[in-house]
Amino acid sequence: MLMVVLRRLVLAICLMGLAAPAWSIAVDTPLDDPVLEARAHAIHKQLRCLVCQNQSIEDSNATLARDLRMLVRERITAGDSDDAAIRFIVVRYGDWVLLRPPVKSGTVLLWFGPALLLILAIIWLVISYRRRRPPLVASTAPLSADEQARLKALLGDGGPT
Amino acid sequence: MTAELGHYALVLALSVALVQATLPLLGAWRGDPGWIGLARPAALVQCLLIVAAFAALMYAYVTSDFSVLNVATNSHSAKPMLYKIAGVWGNHEGSLLLWLLILALFGAAVAVFGGNLPAPFRARVLAVQAMIGVGFLAFVLFTSNPFVRLLPAPLDGRGLNPLLQDPGLAFHPPFLYLGYVGFSMAFSFAVAALIEGRVDAAWARWVRPWTLAAWCFLTLGIAMGAWWAYYELGWGGWWFWDPVENASFMPWLAGTALLHSTIVVEKRDSLKNWTVLLAIVTFSLSLLGTFLVRSGVLTSVHAFATDPTRGVFILAFLIAVIGGSLTLYAVRAPAMKGGGLFAPVSREGGLVLNNLLLSTACATVLLGTLYPLFLDALTGEKITVGPPYFNATFGPLMVPALIAMAVGPMLRWKRGDLLGAVQRLKFAVIATVLALLATLVAAHDGPWLAIPGIALGVWMIAASVEEAAYRLRLFRVPVGESARRLMRSPRSAWGTTFAHAGAGMVIIGIVASSAWQVEKLQVMRQGESLAMGPYEIKFQGAEPIDGPNYSAVRGVFRVSRNGAEIAVLEPESRNYQDPPMETTEAAIRTGWGGDLYAVIGDPTGDGSWSTRFYNKPMIHWIWIGCLMMVFGGLVSLSDRRHRVGAPARRDVPVKAAKTAASMAGK
Numbered sequence: 001m002l003m004v005v006l007r008r009l010v011l012a013i014c015l016m017g018l019a020a021p022a023w024s025i026a027v028d029t030p031l032d033d034p035v036l037e038a039r040a041h042a043i044h045k046q047l048r049c050l051v052c053q054n055q056s057i058e059d060s061n062a063t064l065a066r067d068l069r070m071l072v073r074e075r076i077t078a079g080d081s082d083d084a085a086i087r088f089i090v091v092r093y094g095d096w097v098l099l100r101p102p103v104k105s106g107t108v109l110l111w112f113g114p115a116l117l118l119i120l121a122i123i124w125l126v127i128s129y130r131r132r133r134p135p136l137v138a139s140t141a142p143l144s145a146d147e148q149a150r151l152k153a154l155l156g157d158g159g160p161t
Numbered sequence: 162m163t164a165e166l167g168h169y170a171l172v173l174a175l176s177v178a179l180v181q182a183t184l185p186l187l188g189a190w191r192g193d194p195g196w197i198g199l200a201r202p203a204a205l206v207q208c209l210l211i212v213a214a215f216a217a218l219m220y221a222y223v224t225s226d227f228s229v230l231n232v233a234t235n236s237h238s239a240k241p242m243l244y245k246i247a248g249v250w251g252n253h254e255g256s257l258l259l260w261l262l263i264l265a266l267f268g269a270a271v272a273v274f275g276g277n278l279p280a281p282f283r284a285r286v287l288a289v290q291a292m293i294g295v296g297f298l299a300f301v302l303f304t305s306n307p308f309v310r311l312l313p314a315p316l317d318g319r320g321l322n323p324l325l326q327d328p329g330l331a332f333h334p335p336f337l338y339l340g341y342v343g344f345s346m347a348f349s350f351a352v353a354a355l356i357e358g359r360v361d362a363a364w365a366r367w368v369r370p371w372t373l374a375a376w377c378f379l380t381l382g383i384a385m386g387a388w389w390a391y392y393e394l395g396w397g398g399w400w401f402w403d404p405v406e407n408a409s410f411m412p413w414l415a416g417t418a419l420l421h422s423t424i425v426v427e428k429r430d431s432l433k434n435w436t437v438l439l440a441i442v443t444f445s446l447s448l449l450g451t452f453l454v455r456s457g458v459l460t461s462v463h464a465f466a467t468d469p470t471r472g473v474f475i476l477a478f479l480i481a482v483i484g485g486s487l488t489l490y491a492v493r494a495p496a497m498k499g500g501g502l503f504a505p506v507s508r509e510g511g512l513v514l515n516n517l518l519l520s521t522a523c524a525t526v527l528l529g530t531l532y533p534l535f536l537d538a539l540t541g542e543k544i545t546v547g548p549p550y551f552n553a554t555f556g557p558l559m560v561p562a563l564i565a566m567a568v569g570p571m572l573r574w575k576r577g578d579l580l581g582a583v584q585r586l587k588f589a590v591i592a593t594v595l596a597l598l599a600t601l602v603a604a605h606d607g608p609w610l611a612i613p614g615i616a617l618g619v620w621m622i623a624a625s626v627e628e629a630a631y632r633l634r635l636f637r638v639p640v641g642e643s644a645r646r647l648m649r650s651p652r653s654a655w656g657t658t659f660a661h662a663g664a665g666m667v668i669i670g671i672v673a674s675s676a677w678q679v680e681k682l683q684v685m686r687q688g689e690s691l692a693m694g695p696y697e698i699k700f701q702g703a704e705p706i707d708g709p710n711y712s713a714v715r716g717v718f719r720v721s722r723n724g725a726e727i728a729v730l731e732p733e734s735r736n737y738q739d740p741p742m743e744t745t746e747a748a749i750r751t752g753w754g755g756d757l758y759a760v761i762g763d764p765t766g767d768g769s770w771s772t773r774f775y776n777k778p779m780i781h782w783i784w785i786g787c788l789m790m791v792f793g794g795l796v797s798l799s800d801r802r803h804r805v806g807a808p809a810r811r812d813v814p815v816k817a818a819k820t821a822a823s824m825a826g827k
Binding site for chain 2: 028
């Protein structure tokens with residue numbers, strides 16, 4: 001994760017100015033109501049820290065992530081539902097802030113691509129298997145009288161002596 | 162002067178690589194033994210020259226020669242020696258040189274240990290290897306030269322990013338690159354076989370040890386990286402589905418598929434085309450991964466444009482390598498007919514299922530990683546593809562693969578009996594049902610998905626053990642007979658047992674540590690205590706300490722359970738001067754049940770401190786499971802039929818990981 005570590009950092013430094021430490025390893029003041037606080041955490045995990053790479057605001061030391069965490073708490077305390085709180089942020093920062101991309105025209109291929117790939121791969125597999133396989137498993141029908149006679153001859157005439 | 166020598170050595174290496182990439186190929190085509198014979202010495206000389214260049218750069222770092230731009234930008238005289246050395250590959254130019262070094266070492270290994278290969282084939286392999294070398298040497302020399310001088314030289318360097326000043330830097334990139342580059346061997350063997358138009362069991366037997374070695378290195382490299390992120394970033398996370406992580410995970414998935422499909426080629430002379438394609442794809446993904454990270458395109462599509470020379474070179478090289486090899490494949494592959502036939506339910510069928518699911522999973526990761534780039538480039542729309550996407554798509558693809566993985570080794574070649582195989586795994590089935598019930602009782606309020614998750618891990622481990630017992634006919638024949646079977650059964654079968662059980666441990670570790678993690682984020686005053694699960698954590702106070710190139714605050718926390726002290730956790734918050742930056746050094750106490758993880762943050766100004774604690778049950782199973790998978794790979798590598806021509810058989814990885822563990826556990 002050398003590059004992860006490095007890139008998160010370079011980004012943070014670029015975006016926040018070199019001199020000031022980009023991290024603030026501080027603890028947020030939690031909400032008094034544990035139920036609301038738990039809801040806030042669940043929302044935090046779905047939102048992207050804007051100055052990091054693919055980190056949620058739940059797992060980031062960046063000051064901006066902290067501000068967003070507090071914003072989510074504010075919205076929830078104000079009575080927003082989870083969806084409304086997330087929408088509040090998305091309206092301001094765009095879909096980019098969502099760690100789970102929404103299903104829309106631009107992401108159809110993203111969401112259904114894996115299933116499509118799997119189906120295509122299975123079809124391809126079945127076709128190539130069928131094509132390659134000669135009729136190895138012949139009929140299981142009992143031998144005809146003719147064949148019985150030949151078999152007998154090959155096995156040495158008279159059967160068990 | 163040393164820098165110039167290093168530069169010169171690189172230029173010479175490029176000329177040697179050019180010769181090695183062309184003449185042996187022509188020689189093999191025309192049947193000219195002189196030109197064929199050129200491949201071996203050329204590979205050795207090229208390796209020596211690149212070793213010299215690498216040594217020159219390392220010398221510049223060790224002696225802090227700030228007249229070299231690369232050193233001045235990335236090093237500092239006050240840095241501890243370990244990080245001066247590791248700092249060589251802690252930057253763009255240096256890491257490419259490390260890539261080249263490993264590529265050349267693999268080439269030289271074929272030259273030295275490839276005595277069992279027919280000379281023309283070996284010449285072709287080395288020529289293909291040299292073509293990759295030419296591309297990388299040209300890239301380094303023309304766009305990323307680490308030996309550029311800086312005049313006037315500054316008094317001191319700008320220093321290495323403090324997050325990288327960790328033993329993790331010394332070990333993680335080299336192992337990752339050993340894995341990436343190791344797959345170049347599978348690629349070179351595949352292309353050489355396509356040129357010759359022949360893929361057979363012998364080919365599979367030559368390719369397998371290289372693939373296996375590369376896989377072991379890559380597994381270890383990824384695990385070390387995850388572990389490094391775990392203890393260094395201070396949030397206890399170890400995998401973020403970050404594009405850079407995905408870049409290393411894709412070759413791993415494809416490589417794992419390749420590892421399994423070569424078994425079919427070797428034993429049954431089937432799946433040949435597919436295996437060759439997989440070898441090409443695996444290395445292409447390694448290249449793609451290296452370049453995705455190196456080109457900066459991941460940060461933003463626009464980073465690609467800020468340095469057009471590098472970007473365009475990378476694109477051209479990728480197109481040449483991937484396009485060229487796939488064209489060759491398209492021309493030659495139809496001529497290679499598969500041999501052994503098999504029923505859908507058979508050992509081969511199981512391995513095909515493995516390949517189907519792993520390849521689709523790999524394609525999914527590729528899709529998720531590149532999608533935002535393409536969407537942005539094509540429509541300007543910006544989206545993020547984060548962990549929820551991968552959990553929703555990658556997970557469902559892997560679960561059937563993991564369930565089937567336990568049954569596969571019980572199936573016979575050609576035509577298997579699925580019901581019989583499951584019946585032979587009756588103890589594993591019982592163990593899985595028991596695990597399901599036990600988890601249900603113990604964690605009835607926990608996340609529901611965790612319950613089948615744990616059962617899946619137990620199933621994988623129990624089935625691996627039972628398969629081994631079945632192989633030894635344990636308790637069904639006299640002990641002596643079982644012991645004799647133990648001595649005689651092939652090591653590759655044991656490799657399977659260890660690797661599959663290791664994967665089961667990883668699953669249990671992932672499920673348990675994410676489902677039942679407890680976290681406490683709290684502002685604490687000296688003397689204050691908090692309760693976390695069964696533990697009581699008391700803050701004894703914080704003291705300032707001085708490091709070699711940083712100052713730090715160390716918090717002292719006493720952890721007790723039922724009144725008895727079990728550990729003292731001393732996390733640090735460090736302040737580096739060059740460059741100025743704050744980092745967290747988590748204190749981790751690993752017990753039988755899992756990790757206690759403590760972080761100390763900023764003072765609040767009124768004598769209290771921000772603190773974070775995590776209890777992560779069974780997280781160490783992830784690391785142990787990974788080591789077990791690597792161990793399984795090494796055991797399989799030591800199989801008798803690989804012993805000739807398996808130069809990567811060594812115990813370095815495990816040892817190195819232990820060293821890293823002891824150093825980080827400080």
